[in-house]
Amino acid sequence: MEKFNRVLSIGTPLDRPNIDTDQIVPKQFLKLVQRTGFGKFLFYDWRFEPDGSTNKDFVLNNPKYSSSHILIVGENFGCGSSREHAAWALKDYGFDVIIAPSFADIFYNNCFKNGILPITVSKKVVDELAQTSSAIEVDLTTQTIKYDNKTLSFSIDEGRKKTLLEGLDDIAITLLHQDKITAFEKTHAL
Amino acid sequence: MAKTLFEKIWDQHVVTEIDGRTLLYIDRHLVHEVTSPQAFDGLRINKRMVRRKDLTFATMDHNVPTTNRSLPIVDQISAIQIQTLEKNCKEFGIELFDLHSPNQGIVHVIGPELGITLPGATIVCGDSHTSTHGAFGAFALGIGTSDVEHVLATQCLVLDKPMTFEIKVEGKRKNNHTITAKDIILSIIKKIGTGGGAGTVIEYRGQTISELSMDERMTVCNMSIEAGARAGLVAPDEKTFDYLRGKRYVPKNYDDLVDYWRENLKTDQGAKFDKSFTLNASDIAPQVSWGTNPAMTADVTESVPDPHEFAKGEMSQENAAKKALEYMDLKAGTPITDIKINRVFIGSCTNARLQDLIEAASIIKGRKVAPTVRAMVVPGSQQVKRKAEDLGLDKIFKEANFEWRESGCSMCLGMNPDILARGERCASTSNRNFEGRQGAGGRTHLVSPIMAAAAAIAGHFVDVREWV
Numbered sequence: 001m002e003k004f005n006r007v008l009s010i011g012t013p014l015d016r017p018n019i020d021t022d023q024i025v026p027k028q029f030l031k032l033v034q035r036t037g038f039g040k041f042l043f044y045d046w047r048f049e050p051d052g053s054t055n056k057d058f059v060l061n062n063p064k065y066s067s068s069h070i071l072i073v074g075e076n077f078g079c080g081s082s083r084e085h086a087a088w089a090l091k092d093y094g095f096d097v098i099i100a101p102s103f104a105d106i107f108y109n110n111c112f113k114n115g116i117l118p119i120t121v122s123k124k125v126v127d128e129l130a131q132t133s134s135a136i137e138v139d140l141t142t143q144t145i146k147y148d149n150k151t152l153s154f155s156i157d158e159g160r161k162k163t164l165l166e167g168l169d170d171i172a173i174t175l176l177h178q179d180k181i182t183a184f185e186k187t188h189a190l
Numbered sequence: 191m192a193k194t195l196f197e198k199i200w201d202q203h204v205v206t207e208i209d210g211r212t213l214l215y216i217d218r219h220l221v222h223e224v225t226s227p228q229a230f231d232g233l234r235i236n237k238r239m240v241r242r243k244d245l246t247f248a249t250m251d252h253n254v255p256t257t258n259r260s261l262p263i264v265d266q267i268s269a270i271q272i273q274t275l276e277k278n279c280k281e282f283g284i285e286l287f288d289l290h291s292p293n294q295g296i297v298h299v300i301g302p303e304l305g306i307t308l309p310g311a312t313i314v315c316g317d318s319h320t321s322t323h324g325a326f327g328a329f330a331l332g333i334g335t336s337d338v339e340h341v342l343a344t345q346c347l348v349l350d351k352p353m354t355f356e357i358k359v360e361g362k363r364k365n366n367h368t369i370t371a372k373d374i375i376l377s378i379i380k381k382i383g384t385g386g387g388a389g390t391v392i393e394y395r396g397q398t399i400s401e402l403s404m405d406e407r408m409t410v411c412n413m414s415i416e417a418g419a420r421a422g423l424v425a426p427d428e429k430t431f432d433y434l435r436g437k438r439y440v441p442k443n444y445d446d447l448v449d450y451w452r453e454n455l456k457t458d459q460g461a462k463f464d465k466s467f468t469l470n471a472s473d474i475a476p477q478v479s480w481g482t483n484p485a486m487t488a489d490v491t492e493s494v495p496d497p498h499e500f501a502k503g504e505m506s507q508e509n510a511a512k513k514a515l516e517y518m519d520l521k522a523g524t525p526i527t528d529i530k531i532n533r534v535f536i537g538s539c540t541n542a543r544l545q546d547l548i549e550a551a552s553i554i555k556g557r558k559v560a561p562t563v564r565a566m567v568v569p570g571s572q573q574v575k576r577k578a579e580d581l582g583l584d585k586i587f588k589e590a591n592f593e594w595r596e597s598g599c600s601m602c603l604g605m606n607p608d609i610l611a612r613g614e615r616c617a618s619t620s621n622r623n624f625e626g627r628q629g630a631g632g633r634t635h636l637v638s639p640i641m642a643a644a645a646a647i648a649g650h651f652v653d654v655r656e657w658v
Contacts, residue, residue: 016513017506018384018483022624027605031253031267033227033274035335045626050612074506076385079418079483080622081603082318083225084334102385105352105420106318106332113336157350159209170336171238174344177206177213181241181346184205190217190311190441 001115003167007096007138009069013130014059019073020080021107025089038085039092070097070138072130075123078107087114097138099145101126112160113170119145119154140165192458194354195425196391199329199455203312205346213346217311220297221248221284221338223275224605225316229339230278240282241345247306247439248279249287251296252317253605256568256595259289268606282342295571295597298322298412298539302404303573305437309426309451314341319539319621321414324423325407326430327455329391331421352420353464355390357382359398361471367549368655369474371406372541372619372638374398375413376477380487382467387419390465393457394424398471404433405545412540413621416484425456478526478651479623479636481514486623487636488526490653496522517625518633519613527651531635533616534565534646535628536592538602541619541639542570547578550619550643551586553657559591560649566593566608568600592646604628617645 029041046058054061071090077100078086087110090098096116101123103111111118117140121129129136129147137146140161143153163170174181193201205213219242226248233240240246253268255261263269272289279286287293293300298319301307307323313330314320316338323330333347341347357378363369379386392414394407402410407424414422431448434440441447475489488495497515501508515522520529536542536550547569559565567587569575575597578584584594601608602620610616610632619642620627623634637645644654 015506015509017510020483020622020624022603022622022627026626026630027603030224030605031265031271033271034231035228045630050631074510076388076418079384080318080415080624082316082332082334084228084336087334102388104385104418105388106334110334110336113334157210159211159348162209169236170348171232171236171340171343173208174213174340174346174348177208178344180206180213181215181344184215185345188202188215190308190447 001167001169004115004117004140004164007069008135009067010065010133011070011072011099011129011136012059012065012068013072015074015130017074018076018079021078021083021086022080024078024086025083030083030085035088037092038089039094042089042093069094070099070136071095072126073098073100075101077103079104082106084110084113087111087116091116099126099129112163115164115167117164121154125152192461194457194461194463195327195393195455196329196354196423199310199312200351202310208348211348211350214312214349215346216314216341217245217308218306218313219246219341220301220306220313220315220320221246222252222297222315222317223250223271224252225335226278226338227271227274228335229342230282232339233282233342238343240284240342243283245345246284246342248275248284249294249297249300250275250289252599252603254289254598255606256598256600256608259596265607292572295573296539296542296599299543299570299574302326302408302433303437303571305434305440308434308440309430310455314347318415319412321419321422322408322412322539324411324414324421325404326434327423327426327451329421329423332415353390355387355392355419355465356463357392357394358396358468359394359471360396360468361398363398363471363474365655368476368640368658370549370638370640371402371409373474373477374471375410376479376484376487376636377474378469379413379417379484381469382417384416384483384485385418387414387417390419392417392419392422394422399424400427403545404429405543408543409540413484416621426451476638476641476654478641480518480520480526481511482517482623482625484621484623484636486511486514490526490641490651492526494520494522494524494526527653529635530650531615531617531645532563533610533614534563534642535568535601535616535618535620536566536639536642537568537570537600538620539570539599540621542568542574544574544577546619546639547574547583548581550639551583553640553643553654554590554592554647555586557590557647559646562649563646565591565646566595568595568608569597571597601628617642617651
């Protein structure tokens with residue numbers, strides 16, 4: 001996995017609570033057996049009209065946000081299906097940071113596996129970030145978000161932070177503890 | 191120190207700590223065709239093996255046709271995904287219940303049927319409805335594909351310990367036949383919200399939960415994820431032990447295990463939960479969802495709510511409710527029983543077990559599906575299908591003009607050809623009424639099997655209590 005760096009970009013506001021992973025990647029795209037190229041399916045049914053034309057009213061289709069790497073969303077983002085395709089699609093489309101008042105657990109976990117930083121902040125801050133038209137700077141090392149001459153810090157689990165910053169392979173880390181797993185298996189049988 | 195059931199299971203599975211997080215041992219891993227191909231690829235790229243083939247079981251369910259199994263799969267992309275699972279299971283030595291297996295079915299239906307699901311176990315699957323297995327007193331959780339790969343390679347998962355959430359359902363249901371487990375769980379989600387269980391493992395407790403059958407407990411635990419919970423569980427009891435006894439994959443020392451489980455797998459007196467919520471079962475009416483998430487649900491006797499009143503002052507909720515009504519093509523104030531439907535789906539890991547089909551059939555017998563409605567039954571597994579056929583349920587459904595299908599996830603998520611056309615409205619026994627879930631532009635109303643059956647006959651929602 002690539003190492004996570006500082007991100008400087010305008011934010012794409014998508015103010016809707018409970019955006020589920022069925023919206024992030026609709027099911028018809030889950031038939032693929034690879035993990036690349038899902039960006040074109042991101043928010044497919046919102047981005048495109050039934051006839052395949054572009055829905056001009058949808059925020060991702062606004063050229064202003066075409067180079068955005070930060071997605072700003074409502075509470076409980078990523079609820080529903082465990083499909084990691086949602087994280088693959090967001091990353092492939094270009095989002096490295098997602099800021100929300102809260103995330104669904106499975107999706108939150110999937111983000112870290114794919115080099116996406118999910119940041120939880122208050123609804124008030126989310127609203128401010130959604131309204132600012134200037135660039136937002138996210139620095140994982142210092143755990144800060146800078147916007148409109150303000151700086152605020154966010155919290156993140158140390159282990160997860162390290163994984164992102166160093167681009168570590170979770171499985172390789174766990175396999176360093178293989179002897180403990182083997183020892184555990186000797187006394188645990190079900 | 192007094193512990194909750196979940197804390198006991200957790201503590202028994204801790205291997206070690208890594209950077210402040212827990213390495214937890216996984217007892218059973220269930221695999222299906224949609225969320226596993228990329229995990230197996232990862233193993234191949236990194237030259238890793240499956241650590242415990244004997245604890246890993248696979249089936250194909252999400253993307254399989256529910257029509258004649260002797261015919262080839264028409265959709266070539268689906269066929270490749272199914273062949274990929276076959277190839278991966280062969281290469282890595284994993285037992286697979288394929289399309290022609292008498293044990294094929296929805297992964298969360300076959301786990302318990304085969305005795306793969308066990309009390310006190312940790313169970314994972316690359317599917318959010320893995321919470322279903324919690325009905326047996328297991329800690330069962332859905333995971334993403336990277337974690338599927340992690341468990342295949344290490345038989346462990348790195349987790350933060352979730353909080354505990356006690357949900358008590360007390361009292362008697364007014365009628366056990368018409369007020370179902372589905373109505374209990376939809377009532378809970380309606381009250382606590384789709385994020386109400388976030389970061390927690392729910393333990394369902396109380397008299398009403400104890401009285402539920404295993405099929406009913408599975409329905410309740412299944413939808414824990416719709417309340418945002420990491421998992422849901424019910425303490426095992428004699429019903430649990432009897433259900434599993436003699437099943438194909440239970441350990442040889444089953445009776446010794448039961449003795450241990452009976453003594454240990456329960457929340458200690460005085461144990462503290464981080465959160466608590468109580469529901470009175472006598473207040474529950476049949477539920478019908480009207481919106482685009484499972485918390486947007488009403489009693490069948492109510493009307494579609496006004497978004498402003500529904501939101502209770504929260505602007506983003508009000509906008510979401512407005513969008514939901516627009517998508518669902520519903521007007522505030524419309525009585526639920528005035529909503530006409532043209533499709534009915536009885537199926538899914540929530541409601542496609544034998545008891546669900548028996549209840550639905552009880553209302554259908556001697557009646558016909560309304561001419562404006564297309565209705566289908568998709569049994570949860572081949573075992574459920576055979577048992578239902580032994581009881582003659584297939585005949586009841588077919589005589590009423592229901593389609594009687596082969597087992598799979600089918601129209602719950604519409605990956606296979608069973609989908610709603612744009613604008614179609616469905617009474618569905620599944621778990622998610624998200625936009626486009628059952629087909630782009632399709633509209634889903636979540637209900638119990640008996641409510642879906644009654645809607646199929648009437649062509650609109652009815653209060654099934656008036657029919658029995």
